[in-house]
Amino acid sequence: MNQIKQLLPKIDPFSLRVRLTLGVAAVSAFGLGSLSIYTSWKMQQLLINSHKNNIRQIATRLPQDIELYNELMPSSNGVQKVIDSLTNENIFLWIKGLDNKIAANSSNLNKLSPTTASELIYSTEMSMKPQVQKVGERYFVLCGGALPLKGKVVGKLFVVQDVTREQTMFLVIVQSLGIGSILTIILISLAIAIYIKRSLQPLRQLSQMTEVISIADLGQAQLYLENAPSEVRELAQTFNMMLSRLSQSWEQERQFVSNVSHELRTPLTIVHGYLQSVLRRQNNLTEIQREALTTAAAEAERTIRLLQDLLDLARADSGYLHFRLEPCVINDLVTEIVAMAKSYSDRSITIDSGSQPIEVKADYNRLKQVLLNLIDNAVKYSEPHTCVTVKLYQQADAAIIQVSDQGYGIPLQHQARIFERFYRVDEARTSSTGGCGLGLSIVKTLVEGMAGNVTVRSRLGEGSTFTITLPALTTTK
Numbered sequence: 001m002n003q004i005k006q007l008l009p010k011i012d013p014f015s016l017r018v019r020l021t022l023g024v025a026a027v028s029a030f031g032l033g034s035l036s037i038y039t040s041w042k043m044q045q046l047l048i049n050s051h052k053n054n055i056r057q058i059a060t061r062l063p064q065d066i067e068l069y070n071e072l073m074p075s076s077n078g079v080q081k082v083i084d085s086l087t088n089e090n091i092f093l094w095i096k097g098l099d100n101k102i103a104a105n106s107s108n109l110n111k112l113s114p115t116t117a118s119e120l121i122y123s124t125e126m127s128m129k130p131q132v133q134k135v136g137e138r139y140f141v142l143c144g145g146a147l148p149l150k151g152k153v154v155g156k157l158f159v160v161q162d163v164t165r166e167q168t169m170f171l172v173i174v175q176s177l178g179i180g181s182i183l184t185i186i187l188i189s190l191a192i193a194i195y196i197k198r199s200l201q202p203l204r205q206l207s208q209m210t211e212v213i214s215i216a217d218l219g220q221a222q223l224y225l226e227n228a229p230s231e232v233r234e235l236a237q238t239f240n241m242m243l244s245r246l247s248q249s250w251e252q253e254r255q256f257v258s259n260v261s262h263e264l265r266t267p268l269t270i271v272h273g274y275l276q277s278v279l280r281r282q283n284n285l286t287e288i289q290r291e292a293l294t295t296a297a298a299e300a301e302r303t304i305r306l307l308q309d310l311l312d313l314a315r316a317d318s319g320y321l322h323f324r325l326e327p328c329v330i331n332d333l334v335t336e337i338v339a340m341a342k343s344y345s346d347r348s349i350t351i352d353s354g355s356q357p358i359e360v361k362a363d364y365n366r367l368k369q370v371l372l373n374l375i376d377n378a379v380k381y382s383e384p385h386t387c388v389t390v391k392l393y394q395q396a397d398a399a400i401i402q403v404s405d406q407g408y409g410i411p412l413q414h415q416a417r418i419f420e421r422f423y424r425v426d427e428a429r430t431s432s433t434g435g436c437g438l439g440l441s442i443v444k445t446l447v448e449g450m451a452g453n454v455t456v457r458s459r460l461g462e463g464s465t466f467t468i469t470l471p472a473l474t475t476t477k
């Protein structure tokens with residue numbers, strides 16, 4: 001059952017393809033069905049009418065013939081002779097008197113089985129209108145009416161014609177028509193399903209092309225469809241115009257962020273420098289003044305870092321973030337960074353590395369920035385008494401640096417998003433730590449710019465581990 005499900009293509013009942021196919025199939029089924037029913041009805045009518053004329057002729061001739069016969073040679077069996085002359089093996093005839101008893105009948109009626117004969121007699125009593133009736137295995141056209149003789153109604157005349165052969169042929173034709181219609185509807189539906197699938201292919205192509213457009217290739221992205229219907233080509237053109245407008249506004253936004261960051265950073269760096277020198281040189285400051293200047297300097301420094309991050313990201317987006325890649329031994333770099341981090345905070349940060357030096361090709365300063373960001377986060381998002389570990393090892397041709405903490409951890413649903421710009425997990429907690437959600441997106445941009453990648457593994461309440469993988473210069477087995 002499962003295998004059949006897998007083999008069958010997935011059918012979406014709400015798709016345009018299924019809806020159009022069902023619609024066209026329903027219309028053709030209705031059209032063909034109506035045509036078949038009408039044709040069958042019309043054929044049946046033709047069959048009845050042709051026999052009705054025959055029977056009517058007999059009904060008009062019979063009284064005339066009886067009168068003629070009686071004039072020529074009056075005898076008791078004159079009526080019988082007339083009846084027999086007007087009937088043949090397929091036409092049965094009988095006359096009922098006013099007392100409703102059979103006064104005369106064609107001799108072939110006696111040759112019929114008694115049940116068939118009595119059923120025929122009974123059926124003609126029921127309806128005087130010509131109709132086809134199945135009696136036993138045979139079909140008959142039945143017709144009855146008054147019998148006038150010399151202008152006086154002397155009884156009733158009944159004529160029945162055996163139409164088994166014609167009716168059987170008619171039924172075979174109706175059956176073939178029905179089967180033919182069903183097969184035609186199935187074939188039409190299949191052909192239409194294939195045709196609609198092909199017609200909608202350009203739309204699917206369009207959606208696939210649009211799906212892979214990322215912010216990085218927004219400027220160059222162009223949708224082009226060959227042999228597509230004009231409506232879809234128009235849609236593609238509209239998409240292209242929208243993409244170019246999007247790309248322009250994205251470029252303007254990037255330019256704006258880059259300009260603003262650049263313009264603000266320089267004066268703020270000067271302000272920070274002045275604040276630092278005032279704090280260093282002036283010994284006659286009151287405690288309150290010193291505190292105010294220290295806060296101002298710290299805020300200025302934080303804003304400079306934020307502006308620098310924004311500038312880096314804007315440059316990375318426009319492809320202007322340059323890396324000076326050179327061989328460097330990461331053991332030394334990690335030792336230097338950990339010493340620097342320790343001097344800023346009084347946390348215990350341990351290094352777990354082998355004696356083997358690991359060499360990578362990286363931008364020394366950018367890698368320093370990455371590790372500082374990760375260690376800074378590890379310190380920020382864990383309790384002061386817990387330890388932060390930086391682990392270093394090599395696996396085949398990959399150099400791996402892991403920064404682990406025993407902190408609050410990151411809920412699973414947020415883990416995929418923490419590398420996005422301005423994304424912060426828990427605003428209530430993170431607002432006190434003083435970041436703005438750019439640190440990890442800088443880390444990702446820088447690591448990927450050095451042909452590496454960064455991942456996170458974290459458990460709520462147990463801690464997080466950020467893993468950086470960079471291509472190593474030497475390979476181990």
Ligand code: ADP
Nearest residue numbers: 377378381418424425430435436437438439440
């Ligand atoms: P922020 O400036 O807020 O630290 P980041 O981009 O560095 O911005 O981090 C994004 C978010 O990811 C943080 O707000 C924090 O919620 C979460 N996060 C980052 N590192 C850790 C960590 N080591 N432990 C727990 N949460 C973390």
